[in-house]
Amino acid sequence: MPFGRRKELPSHLWTQCPDCGEMLFNKQLARNMNVCPKCEHHFKIGARERIEMLVDKGSFEERDPLLAPGDPLGFTDTKGYPQRIEAARAKSGEQEAVITGSARIGGTPVELGVMDFEFIGGSMGSVVGEKLVRAAERALAERNPLVIVSASGGARMQEGTLALMQMAKVVAATARLGDAGIPYVSVLTDPTTGGVLASYGSLGDLVLAEPKALIGFSGARVTDQTIGERLPAGFQRAEFVRDHGFVDQVVPRSQLRDRIAFFVSALRPTAGEVRWSL
Amino acid sequence: MRDPIGTIRSGATALGLRRAAEDNGDLPADGLLIVDVSGISGRVSAWDAVKLARDLKRPHALDLIERVFDRFQELHGDRSFRDDPAVVGGIAHLDGHPVVVVGQQKGGSTEENIQRNFGMPHPEGYRKAIRLYRLAERFHLPLVTLIDTPGAYPGPEAEERGQAEAIAKSIETLTRLRTPVVAVVLGEGGSGGALALGVADVVLALENAIYSVISPEGCAAILWRSGTEAERAAKALKLAGPDLLALGIVDGLVPEPRGGAQNDHDATARSVKAAVVAQLDRLSPVPVTELLAGRYERFRRIGVFVEPETAPAAPRRTWWKRVLGR
Numbered sequence: 153m154p155f156g157r158r159k160e161l162p163s164h165l166w167t168q169c170p171d172c173g174e175m176l177f178n179k180q181l182a183r184n185m186n187v188c189p190k191c192e193h194h195f196k197i198g199a200r201e202r203i204e205m206l207v208d209k210g211s212f213e214e215r216d217p218l219l220a221p222g223d224p225l226g227f228t229d230t231k232g233y234p235q236r237i238e239a240a241r242a243k244s245g246e247q248e249a250v251i252t253g254s255a256r257i258g259g260t261p262v263e264l265g266v267m268d269f270e271f272i273g274g275s276m277g278s279v280v281g282e283k284l285v286r287a288a289e290r291a292l293a294e295r296n297p298l299v300i301v302s303a304s305g306g307a308r309m310q311e312g313t314l315a316l317m318q319m320a321k322v323v324a325a326t327a328r329l330g331d332a333g334i335p336y337v338s339v340l341t342d343p344t345t346g347g348v349l350a351s352y353g354s355l356g357d358l359v360l361a362e363p364k365a366l367i368g369f370s371g372a373r374v375t376d377q378t379i380g381e382r383l384p385a386g387f388q389r390a391e392f393v394r395d396h397g398f399v400d401q402v403v404p405r406s407q408l409r410d411r412i413a414f415f416v417s418a419l420r421p422t423a424g425e426v427r428w429s430l
Numbered sequence: 431m432r433d434p435i436g437t438i439r440s441g442a443t444a445l446g447l448r449r450a451a452e453d454n455g456d457l458p459a460d461g462l463l464i465v466d467v468s469g470i471s472g473r474v475s476a477w478d479a480v481k482l483a484r485d486l487k488r489p490h491a492l493d494l495i496e497r498v499f500d501r502f503q504e505l506h507g508d509r510s511f512r513d514d515p516a517v518v519g520g521i522a523h524l525d526g527h528p529v530v531v532v533g534q535q536k537g538g539s540t541e542e543n544i545q546r547n548f549g550m551p552h553p554e555g556y557r558k559a560i561r562l563y564r565l566a567e568r569f570h571l572p573l574v575t576l577i578d579t580p581g582a583y584p585g586p587e588a589e590e591r592g593q594a595e596a597i598a599k600s601i602e603t604l605t606r607l608r609t610p611v612v613a614v615v616l617g618e619g620g621s622g623g624a625l626a627l628g629v630a631d632v633v634l635a636l637e638n639a640i641y642s643v644i645s646p647e648g649c650a651a652i653l654w655r656s657g658t659e660a661e662r663a664a665k666a667l668k669l670a671g672p673d674l675l676a677l678g679i680v681d682g683l684v685p686e687p688r689g690g691a692q693n694d695h696d697a698t699a700r701s702v703k704a705a706v707v708a709q710l711d712r713l714s715p716v717p718v719t720e721l722l723a724g725r726y727e728r729f730r731r732i733g734v735f736v737e738p739e740t741a742p743a744a745p746r747r748t749w750w751k752r753v754l755g756r
């Protein structure tokens with residue numbers, strides 16, 4: 153797991169590509185943004201890596217870094233929710249499943265939210281909802297574009313219906329941007345499913361996706377169980393979703409930063425007059 | 431930390447709602463709602479609520495539409511693909527006022543359930559709903575939504591036609607819809623597929639309805655790796671009426687007849703009608719900008735989190751910096 157944050161052992165000098173089976177030097181992978189140089193397999197990356205790769209160097213200013221979940225339901229399955237949060241922090245090195253902040257991309261100031269799949273599957277609870285709403289509200293106040301990079305299995309079960317409501321809470325905030333003519337770019341990475349896709353993930357003025365990312369409403373597991381082998385080839389992959397009309401572009405990781413930079417500069421907010429200049 | 435109980439108490443005051451009679455056997459005729467958890471005597475277990483909410487004999491959307499509204503004219507189709515039988519909607523009179531009503535439709539029998547796809551909408555069902563929301567907005571008619579679904583249909587055709595996008599767009603449309611919206615959870619409020627009809631100025635639930643982020647069976651399968659733990663999952667998910675009220679998910683519970691809504695469709699309909707009419711009486715004079723601001727705030731304040739004052743630790747060093755020794 154090249155994207156893991158565990159202490160590297162000497163044996164971790166190599167990583168095997170799950171797609172083509174090639175043994176890859178970790179250094180080689182790191183220089184290539186964790187994309188297999190042989191088959192273009194896009195390894196999952198953490199939110200910090202994503203931010204480093206997308207923003208102008210030194211421009212990222214994190215917001216609300218310590219916002220932490222409560223335990224409103226007193227939820228316990230095989231583990232209590234607070235213990236699960238602690239374990240997720242230790243595993244991911246992050247406080248929650250989204251990192252938000254202000255940054256520049258290709259010189260354009262943006263508000264940015266990036267989800268981290270290593271934190272309880274990038275699940276959306278009250279903290280993810282609140283941080284993203286604050287990011288959207290800053291975008292509205294500053295008239296800066298909003299960019300959200302998703303990687304999530306959906307709403308966080310341990311917060312019950314409160315987690316479900318975060319879908320409406322975030323969408324209400326991104327919808328205000330649309331009314332105000334402020335662009336919102338949604339980037340879907342592997343995997344983006346469930347409540348995140350069924351809310352702000354699908355609602356960008358532009359929706360971009362990384363190659364072969366799993367993108368679907370129902371987890372592939374559910375759909376798989378329901379109909380088994382009848383699934384079409386490439387089902388719920390980024391290219392499939394693009395071909396069915398729900399993603400604007402599939403963008404390789406190496407081009408993602410420049411592509412977002414182009415879009416946020418072309419779609420700069422205006423006060424209503426037609427833009428006919430750079 | 432936000433206190434969810436405090437949130438709903440203040441919310442309830444703002445709504446001008448009053449506490450219902452303690453004995454739910456005598457249904458109040460004046461639109462009174464249960465807005466205080468302590469007003470509920472002898473609440474049923476979470477699992478019993480799940481069973482009641484799914485009872486085949488429970489009044490479903492059309493059972494209530496026919497009793498609550500007059501002159502209902504059903505409108506079909508999403509104008510793009512087909513008519514989804516799991517979503518019904520149209521124009522009707524409510525207490526003499528024209529309104530638009532949209533609901534999810536389950537069947538009262540296996541046969542009818544197959545025809546209605548067990549109340550699980552396809553994307554075109556949500557797109558029909560959106561079309562009807564827009565109709566209400568354009569002609570300044572109040573919108574009433576009736577929620578009752580195990581969830582949006584998870585099949586491959588639904589994925590191909592953009593199930594997630596349809597739900598997202600339905601939620602988005604409601605957040606900014608320039609007309610009063612009242613939502614009522616009738617039975618099962620199953621996840622995002624239910625929320626697509628659930629963004630409203632006032633969200634009510636029938637006393638024995640449930641509203642959940644995932645089905646208890648699905649939750650049990652993932653967290654306990656066993657479908658037989660559904661009863662435990664139902665309890666943990668806090669999906670029953672009184673929990674939803676305490677958490678601020680719903681603004682009030684609509685009292686059901688003794689033993690549950692399945693026992694008396696007419697009495698349930700009277701109760702729903704009184705509640706919805708009372709809310710629309712209150713909402714209809716509110717200027718639309720205030721309405722939208724209130725709707726935004728209603729959802730904006732949902733969530734429980736803490737905000738420590740301490741200084742954050744230095745961010746984790748990225749993987750590639752460590753590998754490359756930078």
Ligand SMILES: [Zn+2]
Pocket residue numbers: 169170171172173174188189190191192193
């Ligand atoms: Zn490869």
